Amino acid sequence: MEAPAADDRELVERVKEGDASAYDALVLRHLARATRIARRLLGNVEDAEDLVQEAFMRALARLGSFDTTRPFAPWFYKLLINTGLNARKARALRAAEPERGDAPSRGASPLELTERREIRERFAAALAALPPRQRLVVSMFEVDGLSSLEIAASLGISPETVRWHHHQARHALRAALAALRG
Amino acid sequence: MLERRITPPEPKRDARLARAIREAEGPAPSAARLELLRARIASGTVAMLERRHERAWWEWTTHWARAEVALAAAALILAAFIGGASTNGRGEVVAEASGAPVDSVVSRALAVGASTEQVMNALVGPANGEWLLGEAVSR
Numbered sequence: 274m275e276a277p278a279a280d281d282r283e284l285v286e287r288v289k290e291g292d293a294s295a296y297d298a299l300v301l302r303h304l305a306r307a308t309r310i311a312r313r314l315l316g317n318v319e320d321a322e323d324l325v326q327e328a329f330m331r332a333l334a335r336l337g338s339f340d341t342t343r344p345f346a347p348w349f350y351k352l353l354i355n356t357g358l359n360a361r362k363a364r365a366l367r368a369a370e371p372e373r374g375d376a377p378s379r380g381a382s383p384l385e386l387t388e389r390r391e392i393r394e395r396f397a398a399a400l401a402a403l404p405p406r407q408r409l410v411v412s413m414f415e416v417d418g419l420s421s422l423e424i425a426a427s428l429g430i431s432p433e434t435v436r437w438h439h440h441q442a443r444h445a446l447r448a449a450l451a452a453l454r455g
Numbered sequence: 456m457l458e459r460r461i462t463p464p465e466p467k468r469d470a471r472l473a474r475a476i477r478e479a480e481g482p483a484p485s486a487a488r489l490e491l492l493r494a495r496i497a498s499g500t501v502a503m504l505e506r507r508h509e510r511a512w513w514e515w516t517t518h519w520a521r522a523e524v525a526l527a528a529a530a531l532i533l534a535a536f537i538g539g540a541s542t543n544g545r546g547e548v549v550a551e552a553s554g555a556p557v558d559s560v561v562s563r564a565l566a567v568g569a570s571t572e573q574v575m576n577a578l579v580g581p582a583n584g585e586w587l588l589g590e591a592v593s594r
Contacts, residue, residue, distance in 0.1 A: 293504050300496050304492065305484070308492070309483065312480070313480065325492060326492065330496070333500060334503065393475075396475050415469060416477055416480070443466075443472065446475070447469075450472075
């Protein structure tokens with residue numbers, strides 16, 4: 274029988290004893306989600322990767338005083354988001370790179386492709402027009418699958434406030450989608 | 456009366472909205488790109504943990520250095536008194552075997568009534584241990 278994967282708490286305990294491989298396992302577990310959140314905050318891949326690296330290094334430096342009875346993920350994401358919000362203020366961000374490849378799907382007509390591109394661009398504009406916190410909340414809830422409680426802990430706000438932000442963001446985005454379809 | 460706090464229910468997830476957000480956000484970072492980032496973090500992790508280990512060792516050393524030197528000095532003094540020396544009654548320390556006076560900072564300081572703290576400071580520096588760090592850095 275395969276041994277169960279170590280949970281965050283166990284990994285954190287091992288890191289506190291100086292085990293670098295345990296931190297690598299912890300990084301691997303949260304890297305993809307952290308990178309998505311960072312990109313939402315900063316808008317381009319390079320800045321997002323720098324932010325993720327910085328947040329993981331800060332977390333490691335502070336891990337000695339981290340209370341292991343608390344879950345690691347919300348603590349870490351809060352650190353990441355706060356670092357990212359500070360970076361937004363401090364840095365002149367590089368222009369967002371156009372990395373969204375318009376790979377045409379087979380069988381779509383040029384007219385359909387144009388329509389899809391237009392829908393995507395207008396939805397992206399609506400998403401970008403949301404206040405940063407609303408954009409984060411709706412993406413973390415809908416795309417990353419986090420619960421209101423987890424998002425609340427990561428952002429340092431109440432679950433009720435998370436649900437309010439989510440409601441506002443969803444309302445605006447659905448309106449944008451409906452306008453495109455209408 | 457039982458008080459109930461009304462919390463709004465968890466909203467249902469909207470798959471269509473999630474798909475649209477994913478498309479608007481662009482493709483997820485490739486596995487190769489994530490692997491590169493992971494390697495950068497791993498390298499930083501090893502460096503930080505090594506620094507922490509070295510610092511812990513150094514702090515331990517400076518913490519115990521004073522006590523170790525004090526013990527060594529005490530043992531030396533004790534050995535001088537018990538093993539090969541005796542006082543001649545006037546506060547002067549003389550060696551039994553050679554008959555020559557023991558000429559050391561410690562014996563002279565003790566003879567003129569210096570406190571243990573003063574002797575220790577003269578021998579190993581002040582109590583906070585930073586002198587040792589300063590010495591190491593200056594080299």
